[in-house]
Amino acid sequence: MTRYFLQLAYRGTAYHGWQRQPNGLSVQEVLETALSTILRQPIAIVGSGRTDAGVHAAEQFAHFETDAPLPIHLIRSINSMIPPDVAVYDCFPVRPDDHARFTAISRYYQYTISRRKDPFRDGLVYVFTLPLVVEHMNEAASRLLHHIDFESFSKVKTDVLTFNCQIERAYWEQQATGDVVFHIKANRFLHGMVRAIVGTLLAVGQGRLSVAEFDQIILARDRRKAGRAAPAQGLSLVEVGYPVEVFAAIKSEKTKE
Template identity: 50%
Template sequence: METPIKWKESYIFVAVRYFMDISYRGTHFSGWQIQPNGVTVQAEIEKALGILLQKETPITGSGRTDAGVHAARQIAHFDAESIDPDQLIFKLNSFLGEDIAVHGIRLVKDDVSARFEAVSRKYHYHIHQEKDPFKNGVSYYFRPILNVALIKQACEIIKDWQNFECFSKVHTEVNHFNCDIFHAEWKQEGTNHLFVITANRFLRGMVRAIVGTLIDVGLEKTSLEEVKKILESNDRSRAGRAVPAEGLFLQEVVYPPDIYLD
């Protein structure tokens, strides 16, 4: 069993705020957020922090990822008395299972929130069209040929929109459905496809619904004019299906540089 963190004698024991840079494979988790029944990424990290810091230590992520969704870079904040970040990173990575890694811990301003201070978030969605055992669980295996030229045109339509209620899970409790899309692009390399989207915020289920709709465009089941009508409708039932979680990665979260104190 890992030993608790030893405090340096010179440290003043005043709670300050830190950002934690995390990656995880979401396959075996019931999502990010703590749930009554199910293993979650947040719960695993909080349990490890509680043992190592000898104190209950809640964390707040930049956003919630659903069951099976991965993160190349998730950011969470927590408050603790002054710590040695390098030592804590080492201890956390020794304590946590192989599906979670902590890459960095940085001191930030006391009033900064990992959730509310983010200026942009980037998601990747991976698709492969040739059977590949090494992509199981981290890419969606989808064999039908896609018209990528049409998909790229649909991406341009989506980029110019703002209200994305048609791509949001129903009964989502939010103040509004507006998102500012900074970038949306569909790339193809051989039989592999990658959808990249960056925005100031995302609605629950939004990226997977967008990809499902773009696939329908690529299959020539949904026209470009119909994409516009789906967006205008604000009706989730008119958009495409939600593609499987396994292909989705939270890729990057960006914050203003002046929040950091180290």
């Protein structure tokens, strides 16, 4: 049995998140159906993380196992079978114990806010036209790097053993286009964490919360103290980090088109 990693991307608008759902189509289901058809055996895939409904991924990784030989044009075959809003870029063998989720050492998200309505990016950005003081939002965002427990930004019903996350990057970027983009990178994220942080930082940017109050929200470890979660459409997973050893096999035995 050989384990493979898939590198892929998707626009999450039409999906009920990454993970299979009993009441809606997921990205995982789309990929598993295509792979099972191509390899003529049931294939289960495991993603690096479970993006919520409507959330996008510019870079996502998943792994699967099979004892069947992979077709030469596997990537082309998969992409011909899946919808146009999902794309597979690469497939390569990894070590038996390499795991798309548990071997990952970092995840990097961006949340994009457009300051005006844009019909060409509907579903890809959050349109927010109220005044914002980005400097205050950045001052508050910097406080995230001084904390570890982020229970205040986690969905209440969750099965995690710890609310601890190591955040190494958290800042807002005012772009020349007018967009305001939040960048955040950590070793792991809690369910709904990024959207809850963004929603609370927007309250800081509007002057409804001070930086000191934002800090107290983190210390409270109470989701009820934080702001409303920002809408899903502005959020994208843009990078998943792994130890360099995970990609060592690519040099000698990479699956290509």
